[in-house]
Amino acid sequence: MLTLHELSTSYGPVKALQQVSFTAREGEITAVLGANGAGKTTLLRTVSGLQRADSGTIELEGRRLGKVAADRMPGLGMAHVPEGRGVITELTIEENLRLGGLGRGRRVQPADLDRVYDLFAILGDRRAALAHTLSGGERQMLVIGRALMAGPRMLLLDEPSLGLAPRIVAQIFDLLRGLVQSDGLSVLLVEQNARSALSVADHGVVLNLGRVVADDDAATLAADDQLRHAYLGF
Ligand SMILES: Nc1ncnc2c1ncn2[C@@H]1O[C@H](COP(=O)(O)OP(=O)(O)O)[C@@H](O)[C@H]1O
Ligand SMILES: [Mg+2]
Numbered sequence: 001m002l003t004l005h006e007l008s009t010s011y012g013p014v015k016a017l018q019q020v021s022f023t024a025r026e027g028e029i030t031a032v033l034g035a036n037g038a039g040k041t042t043l044l045r046t047v048s049g050l051q052r053a054d055s056g057t058i059e060l061e062g063r064r065l066g067k068v069a070a071d072r073m074p075g076l077g078m079a080h081v082p083e084g085r086g087v088i089t090e091l092t093i094e095e096n097l098r099l100g101g102l103g104r105g106r107r108v109q110p111a112d113l114d115r116v117y118d119l120f121a122i123l124g125d126r127r128a129a130l131a132h133t134l135s136g137g138e139r140q141m142l143v144i145g146r147a148l149m150a151g152p153r154m155l156l157l158d159e160p161s162l163g164l165a166p167r168i169v170a171q172i173f174d175l176l177r178g179l180v181q182s183d184g185l186s187v188l189l190v191e192q193n194a195r196s197a198l199s200v201a202d203h204g205v206v207l208n209l210g211r212v213v214a215d216d217d218a219a220t221l222a223a224d225d226q227l228r229h230a231y232l233g234f
Helices: 040-047 070-076 093-100 110-119 121-125 136-148 166-183 194-200 218-222 225-232
Strands: 002-011 014-024 029-033 055-060 078-081 154-158 186-191 203-208 211-217
Touching: 002 040, 014 040, 014 055, 014 186, 014 203, 014 211, 029 040, 029 166, 029 194, 040 078, 040 154, 040 186, 070 078, 078 136, 093 110, 093 136, 110 121, 110 136, 110 166, 121 136, 136 154, 136 166, 166 186, 166 194, 186 194, 194 203, 194 218, 194 225, 203 218, 203 225, 211 218, 211 225, 218 225
Parallel strands: 029 186, 029 203, 078 154, 154 186
Antiparallel strands: 002 014, 002 055, 203 211
């Protein structure tokens, strides 16, 4: 689905990604793990065209991305949910969701909204409420729902679990798992919370100081004591 080949990105003298290569397979959740500063956000920003790579290639469904601008991503079937759960707090939940459909090149259909409300019932129940009334977990659902409004085949998620209670994280990850199973969606899930991410992911890639140090089945990574202690913090 998504293949990175020797991708390098820097900020001036800071080499944030160094020769990163891996594949995220179709219909799977691929977790990108690593400590704070490992290069996870830079990886997502480079894939979605918000950050320019120094070298290397990115292929989405066999199509080379490279110089594609970030605002064309929805048309390519990719949606990026950045860190921080940014929603427009003065708009309602439904209005926020509609914004997510704008990049799609056609009017938002009731069925697009219903699909999100089926997935996240709480958003449907409160569709007319202002987004500022939502809890952190509900906001995370809203930003994921907003991304789904663009009809992506590949979803990029940056630290969705950050600051949420374990119960809420489990709920959101279960929904993601369901979405992958029902819709064949492919997910690139960036997480510092390696334990939770590996429990939902099919595959995992571990970054350390911008380099890939492990790339394997999620279960294999979770069973590797040395790796867990050295890089995953659990
Ligand atoms: N805008 C920026 N300017 C300069 N350095 C940056 C910038 N963003 C990130 N970095 C540096 O790049 C490295 C990787 O950061 P980042 O991709 O945010 O890691 P992570 O998401 O894994 O915490 C870090 O050393 C960080 O300090
Ligand atoms: Mg980050």
